Amino acid sequence: MQFPYAAAIIIMLSIFTVLLINVSVNFRRSIKSDIQRGIRNKEFYAYYQPIVNSKxxxxxxAELLVRWLHPKHGVISPAEFIHTAESTGLINTITLQLLERAAYEKTQIQAENNDLYISINVTASMIINSRYVxxxxxxxxxxPSLQHNVVFEFTERETFSPTELVELKLGMQRLREVGIKWALDDFGTGYAGLSTLQSLRFDILKIDRTFVASSVTDAVTHSILDNIAEMGHTLHCTMVAEGVETAEQAEYVDDLGIEASQGYFYAKPMPFDDYLSGICKPASASHSEAVETNTTTAHQQAIK
Incomplete structure (x- = not known):
């Protein structure tokens, strides 16, 4: 007696699922075509988040973080489009556009301070692709502005086969030869073993914000961050602590000998004009007043 009702519910759920899938597919297609239009009109640009001396x-x-200046919706954060851009391969073209735009912006940065560098996100799959390299x-x-003080960074969360690892090393070396330095993002959260890290020879390790955020309150994370910092020193890499949001975190990071920091305690991502106007100012006056202002760090030396 219940079969007709159950069958009706099953049919309705099936129809709803099909409609939902159809809407999702059409939405992804719509975003893809909109991204393609945005690429043609060069609507993608970078916000700059300062990377600072921990002392x-x-x-x-600064790390360059992509934004989309949409003609209808204004500034769109990467959370709303980056997945589609990566899954469709459109992120490759966006990255090329950002790099070319950064060349002009970096010329203006050099006029104010020739020691500052820019860090641009790439994916390991980009660097494995010899044609893209x-x-x-x-x-x-x-x-010429891109031939020094430029860092490419990719995340440790990406995995690759032994064959891809060889291709990745070749791509990284080709870019080293034109002045690019290398950073590993999200260090401590991924799959790269010590031998892989030694093989790829990173210049900078960026410690994932997860460890920084809870290191002050959680004893286990505190110990893990200590070990990560020690590994970084063992690999002779400069380290950057990401996600520093409090004075206590900033102090602890400095105590561990982590040379550089990045996070809201110092500065949020900002438009290029704001970054350019703030170049001569310390990111956090309260943090810097008690320390000598003319410190030359190993971090600056590592990217020259």
């Missing part, structure tokens, strides 16, 4: 808060450089090299060779 005195002085700016050492050639495109990157062509842009770098075209603009």
């Amino acid at each position: 005195n808060g002085h700016w050492l450089g 050639t495109e990157l090299i062509c842009i770098i060779s075209k603009y």
Whole structure:
């Protein structure tokens, strides 16, 4: 007696699921076509988040974080489009556009402070692709401003086969030869073993914000962060602590000998014009007043 009702419910759920899948597919197609239009109109640009000296808060450089200036919706954060851009391969073209735009912006930065560097996100799959690496090299060779104090960073969460690892090393080396330095993002959360890290020879390790955020209150995380910092020193890499949001975290990071920091305690991501106007100012006056202002760090030396 209940079968007709159960069958009706099953049919309704099936129809709803099909409709939901159809809406999702159409939505992804819509975003993809909108991203393609945005690429044609060069609507993608970078916000700059300062990376600072852990001892005195002085700016050492900045990570470039992509934003989309949409003609209808205004500034769109990457959370709303980056997944589609990566899954469709459109992120490759966006990155090339950001790099070319950064060449012009970095010229203005150099006029104010020639020691500051910029850090640009790439994916390991980009660097495995020899044709794409050639495109990157062509842009770098075209603009003198990109031939020093430029860091490419990719995340430790990406995995690759032994064959891909060889191709990755080749791509990284080709870019080293035109002046690029290398950073590993989200260090401590991924799958790279010590041998892999030694093989790829990173210049900078960026410690994931998860460890920084809870290191002050959680004894286990505190110990893990200590070990991560020790490993970084063993690998002879400069370290950057990400997600520093409080004075207590900033002090602890400095105590561990982590040379550089990045986070809201110092500065949020900002438009290029704001970054340019703030270059001569320390990111956190309160943090820097008690320390000498003329410290030369190993972090600056590592990217020169």
